Amino acid sequence: MKKVFALLIGLFLLPLSVQAADFKEGTHYEVLQRTATEKPEVLEFFSFYCPHCFKFEPLMKGLETALPEDVTIKKNHVNFLGGAMAEEITKAYAAADLLNVKDDVTSIIFDEIHVQHNNISGEQDILDIFEKAGVEEQEAKAALASFAVNGMASQMKRNTENFKVRGVPTLIVNGKYKVNTGSVKSVAEFNELVEFLTKKTD
Template identity: 25%
Template sequence: MLKNWIKTVVLAASLMGASSAFALTEGKDFKALSKPMPVAVAGKQEVIEFFWYGCPHCFSVEPAIEAWAAKLPKDVNLRRVHVMWDGRNDMEGHAKIFLALQTLGLDGKHQKAVMKAVQADRIELRNEAKLFEWVKSQGIDVAKFKAAYNGFSTNAQLKNLATMTRDYQIDGVPTFIVNGKWVTSPSMVGANDANFTKILDELIAKDRAAPKKK
């Protein structure tokens, strides 16, 4: 009798788990990219987060994304890309901060800190004097940061950000690309920030379940 009761509990739990999954609707929860794009690391699942340090919603969603990213399996690669829209010179200073931190391998570690400085503390990090002062306060080597920030390759990297923004047809942020195939965002889904990460999980699972090309 006890064994039957245990089976019943296990079955009920599995059904609850299944019912908690999102039934994704294309066109509502996500849409397909018009042109599939390659992932950065072959053999890995990929999620790209397009963002802007000056975007309030990017700041609000970041704690949920960081908590989600900390639990990702090893075969899922999260990439962050600072958006660069044509004609938006106000973004260039923020994008250079992202590129400098990325060059130093510090972009992930300081992602939330930069957003807090811009969004909550209202520090104008596009002003270089204030930026370098803030960099020092974060314990970052200022000389190394300046070298990366003003590096010869920075302009080429800025152009690459602009190219990616166009190629992925990013018209708002935050926007997420899953496995170079699907695009979604909290505004598209209409979900709060914590629930939105479940959409990402479902799209990753969708790709895992898809038949693999031989």
């Protein structure tokens, strides 16, 4: 995690322009023993309880703008941080996705934990977060208890297990390439590396 934190500091301090880099397997990325997805995608494993993930958010928002429109960016909340509330927060993220308030809920939860230093300790706290995002309590409750949300949460748990994710933030590109974030030295190089990997299939 120290490497990730150092990267975050460096990425925001160094110039945004960078010459095309020669990205190498084993240095800039790792090849997972999996088949690449048919369509280009970036899957970010994260936790609302992870301070590095909170600091990583601006980088991911910039990446969304930098990547071609045909690249899908997905987020996968993990359950190995957050103790007893981890699974509930994962369901909250899935419900926010289902209700199309994912960006708002993400910002609110990160702010509650890392800026306001508030403890999210139960269902009412989660419902209050949805209310701040403009979702009425009954609608939020129904979404949280829905089959769809439980399925989405289960899928995120399986993804975490299948990709053997042990730390966050972790980026997997095209279901096959794991980004070594500590290998890049600027925002532009980070964006360039991820875009490079979205075009790979071998």
